Amino acid sequence: MSYTEPISPQNPGLLVFLLDQSGSMSANYGNQQSAEAATDAINHIIYEILQSNLKGNTIKPSCYISVIGYGAPNVAPLVHGRIDEFPQKTLGNKQITRQQGVETVTLDIPVWVNPIASEGTPMAEAFEAAYQLIDGNWINNSSKPERKSSFPPVVINVTDGAPDDELKARRSAQRLTELATSDGNVLLFNIHIANQDGSANSREPIIYPNQPNNLDNSGKFLFNITSLLPEKLSRDASAAGFHIEPGARGFVYNAPPLTFVKALTFASVGSMK
Amino acid sequence: MHFQCHAYCTPKFDVSAEECADAYITHMELGRFALADGTAVSTMPEVWARKLVYAYCYGTIEEQIHTLIPTSNWSQWLNIARKYWKEEYITRLERISPFIRNMLENNLKERRGAHSTFVGVEINTTHRSWCATIRGDTCLFHIENGELAACYPFNKPEQFSNFPETFHSLSSPDEPEPIVVTGNLRHSTVFILATDALAEWILRKYQHEGNNIFDVLWKVKNQVDFDEFVDRARHETDLRLKDDDTSLMMIKPLKRKRPQSPPSNLSSFPIT
Numbered sequence: 001m002s003y004t005e006p007i008s009p010q011n012p013g014l015l016v017f018l019l020d021q022s023g024s025m026s027a028n029y030g031n032q033q034s035a036e037a038a039t040d041a042i043n044h045i046i047y048e049i050l051q052s053n054l055k056g057n058t059i060k061p062s063c064y065i066s067v068i069g070y071g072a073p074n075v076a077p078l079v080h081g082r083i084d085e086f087p088q089k090t091l092g093n094k095q096i097t098r099q100q101g102v103e104t105v106t107l108d109i110p111v112w113v114n115p116i117a118s119e120g121t122p123m124a125e126a127f128e129a130a131y132q133l134i135d136g137n138w139i140n141n142s143s144k145p146e147r148k149s150s151f152p153p154v155v156i157n158v159t160d161g162a163p164d165d166e167l168k169a170r171r172s173a174q175r176l177t178e179l180a181t182s183d184g185n186v187l188l189f190n191i192h193i194a195n196q197d198g199s200a201n202s203r204e205p206i207i208y209p210n211q212p213n214n215l216d217n218s219g220k221f222l223f224n225i226t227s228l229l230p231e232k233l234s235r236d237a238s239a240a241g242f243h244i245e246p247g248a249r250g251f252v253y254n255a256p257p258l259t260f261v262k263a264l265t266f267a268s269v270g271s272m273k
Numbered sequence: 274m275h276f277q278c279h280a281y282c283t284p285k286f287d288v289s290a291e292e293c294a295d296a297y298i299t300h301m302e303l304g305r306f307a308l309a310d311g312t313a314v315s316t317m318p319e320v321w322a323r324k325l326v327y328a329y330c331y332g333t334i335e336e337q338i339h340t341l342i343p344t345s346n347w348s349q350w351l352n353i354a355r356k357y358w359k360e361e362y363i364t365r366l367e368r369i370s371p372f373i374r375n376m377l378e379n380n381l382k383e384r385r386g387a388h389s390t391f392v393g394v395e396i397n398t399t400h401r402s403w404c405a406t407i408r409g410d411t412c413l414f415h416i417e418n419g420e421l422a423a424c425y426p427f428n429k430p431e432q433f434s435n436f437p438e439t440f441h442s443l444s445s446p447d448e449p450e451p452i453v454v455t456g457n458l459r460h461s462t463v464f465i466l467a468t469d470a471l472a473e474w475i476l477r478k479y480q481h482e483g484n485n486i487f488d489v490l491w492k493v494k495n496q497v498d499f500d501e502f503v504d505r506a507r508h509e510t511d512l513r514l515k516d517d518d519t520s521l522m523m524i525k526p527l528k529r530k531r532p533q534s535p536p537s538n539l540s541s542f543p544i545t
Binding site: 008055057093105238 | 314373383384385
């Protein structure tokens with residue numbers, strides 16, 4: 001259990017995003033809604049993983065990505081496939097502007113997931129969907145026996161709140177993280193977003209904590225179901241500017257927009273290297 | 274100036290030689306040796322690595338700068354490398370799919386170019402001196418009398434990470450400076466240049482076996498030997514070499530003058 005197996009086209013990785021699409025994701029977050037910020041970030045990360053697999057004129061098929069939405073009203077796969085298939089899976093392009101020094105540049109960024117915010121937070125069912133995907137199609141896929149020894153799948157849950165059924169979600173998360181390859185158990189990271197508008201409701205962001213102190217009940221629940229950062233990712237997180245203590249977990253709570261994108265990018269793109 | 278120099282590259286397990294993002298080259302007459310490792314998460318890193326090593330060894334000559342610029346004047350050859358890289362980038366835009374062209378055009382707008390780590394060493398046998406330029410985790414092992422005198426920039430395997438410092442293919446006003454190291458050349462001086470996976474592995478081996486590891490490296494005599502050596506190391510039980518593009522360059526300044534031509538494997542390595 002070392003989390004050292006390299007990810008390559010021969011031994012591709014699997015990255016699963018669980019995207020909270022519940023009604024509360026319509027809340028303001030920075031200068032947009034939480035749902036829009038979350039989908040922008042996931043689209044951005046898929047694009048970044050494409051960039052990192054761009055070799056010459058082709059995309060190297062080194063990982064699979066799956067995005068599963070939950071809320072609105074059920075659990076549904078939003079996009080799934082090998083990374084080199086993603087150019088054919090776009091829903092269109094979104095024009096965004098970025099400040100580049102003194103210049104403002106306009107970029108056409110492909111979109112794979114659209115924002116939705118509706119109904120409850122069936123997080124347990126989302127963990128169960130990830131379990132089914134990973135168990136049946138990945139670790140115990142009889143036509144791909146090599147996956148039993150590959151780098152384990154990484155599941156990143158993006159949410160703004162508490163599950164409908166915390167006990168059920170805890171059990172589902174535990175079942176999910178008990179799945180393992182010979183290189184380690186499935187990694188479950190949780191990235192929690194919350195508006196940081198400077199008001200009295202703003203809460204202190206907590207990034208990669210190693211103990212649950214200073215967390216409210218919702219935070220403690222997410223902390224407890226989150227995997228420890230493997231040694232290599234801990235080192236990379238330090239190098240990326242995060243403060244990492246021994247025993248740090250892949251958990252970010254009350255992330256403001258910039259931290260959210262940085263932490264999500266680090267956890268996903270970093271895991272697939 | 275005469276040197277014994279062996280250099281080899283074995284790509285990552287699943288990568289073809291064309292995709293390999295390591296690059297090396299030598300200029301024997303000027304005593305210049307360079308090794309670079311293009312960073313996977315960047316744009317056309319394999320091209321950038323090749324342009325960097327080429328510009329270090331040949332750039333200022335090719336650009337008809339008649340005064341021989343010392344390689345310690347790193348901004349000179351770095352800007353030449355950038356010019357070469359951008360020329361090839363623009364050329365490639367014309368012959369790729371619309372999706373990938375859009376990605377590359379976005380990258381240029383965002384000034385996201387290629388990254389590469391780098392080690393170059395210039396050896397002056399007349400003045401008995403050497404000067405190395407180092408950026409990131411491609412390492413220079415300085416050996417004296419068969420023993421490790423120093424390793425730059427890291428001397429412990431724990432210092433390696435996924436985020437090494439790099440040379441970037443697009444200039445910026447706040448460009449960080451590379452490490453420049455100088456020293457006196459002795460008759461016993463030997464240099465070993467290695468890209469990160471191998472350098473980390475060598476340092477681990479050194480911790481366990483001491484200087485014997487350098488004798489093991491010198492027993493590698495050709496590319497076939499090196500491929501076998503890398504394959505064995507990648508399958509070791511305890512100290513396994515990470516599966517990555519893996520390059521090694523070993524340089525020994527010769528004590529006496531005698532005719533010496535570059536090893537054949539150097540001339541066959543793509544440099545443009």
